[in-house]
Amino acid sequence: MKVLVPVKSVLDYAAKIKVKPDGSGIEKDGIKQIVNPFDEIAVEEALRLKTAGKISEITVVGIGPEEVTTQLRYAMAMGADQAILIKSLNAVDSDLAARAITEVFKKGSYQLILMGKQAIDSDSGQTPQLLAGYLEIPHASFASKVELSADKVKVTREVDGGFEVVESSLPAIVSTDLRLNEPRYAPLPGIMKAKTKPLEIIELHSLVNDLTEKVKVIKYHSPEARKAGRLVSSVDELISALKNEAKVI
Secondary structure (H helix, E strand, O other), X not given: OEEEEEOOEEEOOOOOOXXXXXXXXEOOOOOOEEEOHHHHHHHHHHHHHHHOOOXXXXXXXXXXXXXXXXXXXXXXXXXXXXXXXXXXXXXXXXXXXXXXXXXXXXXXXXXXXXXXXXXXXXXXXXXXXXXXXXXXXXXXXXXEEEXXXXXXXXXXXXXXXXEEEEEEEOOEEEEEOHHHOOOOOOXXXXXXXXXXXXXXXXXXXXXXXXXXXXXXXXXXXXXXOOOOOOOXXXXXXXXXXXXXXXXXX
């Protein structure tokens, strides 16, 4: 069984993000790009399923400029078998990403897509659902446990007050949540092997005719700075401040 794992390159979540003065984007100079953490969880789950003998091959796919190959190589250093870069120098929204990955899926004999439930940069959380719609296959979201058999996948999902277990036929899409696993670090031997693993580059326009984005970012701006707190001397002063200054009561 072959598995496709979409991987997005995002800014390091530990970095301090600054908006460009004109609001046209984020200052990226000096900030490291990493594998989207939710996608890293998806890669780890695919590796565990392969170790258990449930799947035979893991392909990671990313979209963006050639620099994204760094994150694809990292996923291969973790243990993925091969990678595909859908090359694009322009912005790609969730819909365009889903349409491009749809074509990659159709060209391969994949039975399962494992992917993060969302990316930490846009936080849209739309690509898995759109992908399921374009491919017309089932989608199980927010997976905290994945059990795979020859023709079915069983997914445990955390819901308010408990767990929900859903079962789907294959092919299917499973989007991963934080509690599914803890991704491994790429070992040095894996990093060396990743340099020789196959990485195919496909131009986005060769997969999708219509490159129109349905969602465009108009402007970025930083949140307003929080005002400094102050001490009050009595409950009456606190109530007065909440009522007359903060206007929350």
